[in-house]
Amino acid sequence: MKSFITRLLSLLPCLSGLPARAADAAPAKPNIIYILADDMGYADAGFNGGKDIKTPNLDLLARGGANLKSFYVQPVCSPTRSALMTGRYPSSTGIYSVVRPHAPWGLKLEEQTLPQVLRSAGYETAISGKWHLGEFEPTYRPTQRGFDHQYGLWFGAIDYYTHLREGVLDWHRNDQPCKDEGYSTHLIAKEACRIIREKNPDKPLFLYLPFNAV
Template sequence: MGQVLHRRMLKTFIWFGTVALSVAWASGAALKPDIVYVLADDLGRCDVGFMGCRDIRTPHLDALAASGARLDQFYVQPLCSPTRAALLTGRYPMRQGLQVGVVRPWAQYGLPLDERTLAEALRQAGYTTALVGKWHLGHCQPAYLPTRRGFDHQYGHYNGAIDYFTHMRDGGLDWHRNDEPCHDEGYSTHLIAREAVRLIQAQPKDKPLFLYVAFNAVHAPHQVPDSYKQPYSQLKEPRRTYAGMVAAMDEAIGQIVAAVDAQGRRSRTLFIFCSDNGGPQPGRVTSNGLFRAGKGTLYEGGVRVCALATWPGHIQPGRVVTEPIHIVDWYPTLVKLAGGSLEQPLPLDGLDIWPVLTEGKPSPHQDILLNAAPRSGALRAGDWKLVVNGQLDELQQAENPTAGAGRGSSRAKPSLELFNLATDPYERTNLAAVHPERVNQLLSRYRQLAGQAVPPKAGPRPPGFKAPAVWGQTP
């Protein structure tokens, strides 16, 4: 009698446990995926196999793309720091004064301290949070450093354009572990991969991980061990070295994926990959395919980048997402997946794109602001795209970001371009004169958003500035 009762109680316990687990998964309570977000630097849209590249081999990225979704209309900002700010806050960089240029080594500012970061939101949701690689969101004071912005672990550099082997920028050391100087030796792409693997191996089985891997590859200076260039002898410099850098990064990503597999965490891991902007010097160094222009511009070649997302059992393998989405969307999407809270003082621009990725739903956006600088900007609404003063380069504006006497100011008539991306994705035909009513509609909305922008913080190098011996420390 006792054994029968025991068996019945055991069956009942198992049944209730199964139901509870099912309810938890259905409600999202147990759906705390590991999140590995890999961000490439200055990678051309068409310099990976899954986006059609034929002269550079990227087998590991191609395998990730095949296992999930290729994001065909994924937008970022035209430059490095603004894209990173958008990812980590879910807000357009024009709200932070980061819409022009990048955070230069001499900058006495960074990502505003009142911004809640993705790392903070995920840590509050129970995650271990780690940044490996490039920060580029300020280092003028300790409060701006990654370990003060929600990251439990930090490894890598603060500035852009460091030397890949010496880890120096303008004579100062820029390599750090947990925001303290670090003298590890080696090629930076290798070191970033090694640290990412170490963190994956050390992660407790019962705790979710947010691992933000921000390679400085393939940003200039173009440097790579010779062995990576050898398979690309048919290419001319500088593309040959660049190809080797892409190959080294792809190998590093393969090592990170292998570490996840070895720890038995693949089924619970959401991998995301994209570039921070379009490729610079397209046709000479990088390839953005047929898309117009590249890094630092508001045209598709500057802001529509290679991207993928994959999570076994959740994102259908081989899916191609053709809905327009923006990097600001990852913040609310990931926090929601993690069971975290989106209640915060500063409102988000990003929207939840999980139904777009998993169910084929339309983009949740009525429009996407591609940027709003004092003298230039762009807005996409549906298939239509308005470009304001597209001839102005974002990098050039950084030297004098608030000048308003030129074209595009409130006192001068701006140059306006209108494109129908459904029929003209390569922006060859300006339809502004054909559809003036559409121009006025988009321009009104653009000005509404641009009116919410704060003044840009970027400025020229101050006279007499000297690099410190170690970046992040007082000279």
């Protein structure tokens, strides 16, 4: 089951790149980093009762934040992502199942997305990771759905090192093919750090980080 578990640990080394401001000049709008852990079970983390894997840093984050225990989530990729992007039940967005590669459909264009709303509110918006809400036409791709910056994969189930699925490259930067080499999780985190370091100092940042693996 997909679980909206925050994995901020992977970004701690680069969070210092966010500009600091004096207390009397604090920005009215906060920077937002939303991390989606793919295929992470509810009880995999220690703070939810997991005992098989030690997660001390995640447990620390949970103790210092909000641990939500009553929520609605889907067991597959695309419906969960559509709910996150729209704030609506997947049954309302028409995303009932996984959007397959090159399938002639995706998240409906009339659906307003979270990055679209935040961009209109003055945010710089970026996605580093897995989209999985349609790509068969350019209008369905991340840069047309509210993201100023895009990096990562459109589909799912790619090879983590070659970034191929059925012999086809699925790795993109701003919706153009990208042949960066390396383990996908490391590349996604590295790009997130770059975005944080190079963000527009005059705008708050919304960074969506849907990792391809836990």
